[in-house]
Amino acid sequence: MADTPLLLREKQYHQIKAVLARLRMDSAARVVFLVDKDGQEIAAQGEIGNLDTTSLASLAAGNVAATGGMAQLIGEKEFPTLSHEGERESIHISVIGRLLLIVVFDERSSLGLVKLRSRQVSHQLSMMVDEISKAEFDDEEPFGEITDEDIDSLFQ
């Protein structure tokens, strides 16, 4: 048995995007995105351009999983934030329940500002995510009607 699917409705998606857009502005960041702990990108805002957000999401999740494993070895539950500072570009990751809030920033911002602004939106995002986690399939879901032909057509 796999986990129950995570369902993100259009309204929730736009609400999340709005929170990310504000965070991006308030923290003077380049890109802000929200990722599931399993590495699935949920929403992104900012100067994405050629940035490979899918790979970044997967690697950020791997990073948090690995440091979480280290935390447990030394008797901590997890490390709630991670920062990587480069010469020009830096990344800050906050763990919010089952989600990761990732902020990519450069010299226009600072780690202190990004930390502060990320913390300020954490609670709001956490409540949104709780709501998403409770969502269940309803009768109108298109997937109940997937046929074997639909699936076979993907491989032709």
Add this chain to the structure above:
Amino acid sequence: MTFINYASREINCKIVYYGPGLCGKTTNLQHIFESTAPQARGKLISLATETDRTLFFDFMPLELGTVRGFKTRFHLYTVPGQVFYDASRKLILKGVDGVVFVADSQEERMDANVESLYNLEENLQAQGYDLMKLPYVLQLNKRDLPNIIPVEELAAELRRKEEPVVEAVASTGAGVFDTLKAVAKQVLTELRKG
């Protein structure tokens, strides 16, 4: 865990390739990468040692097409096969939707196959999954080598349920897409159940 985004009309699923060291998990992904149109796949990320042994994982996103108006994206991962990387293997199984077990058909690797399969069941259990209920495919790889165990014998030893068994030579690509198709089909069929 399958992630369905109604705003971008996307279904995202996670498939993990598991198996003993040097069985061909990364080779499976490399073949898929090389044979897929660039617009249908992302980068192949390999976190490997200097000698090309997988250290943490390989990752590749693959878009298969549209089902009922939703783009289907599969996130393909491999685990490091070497016994001492068990902590990494556990982490990569988090949120898995389907598993491919890549077995090495060579006689001398039989014990390694059995040990790795046992390790898979144990690590899935630690994450709250049951192999018997998870979309799952058994791939018998390296069928082109001289010193291999007959298919029936391998299947009798390694098969856990009614899972599809696919013969493969990942280095030439034989059986690689059949394996992917078999597991993807089961994952999408699970969605139907809601």
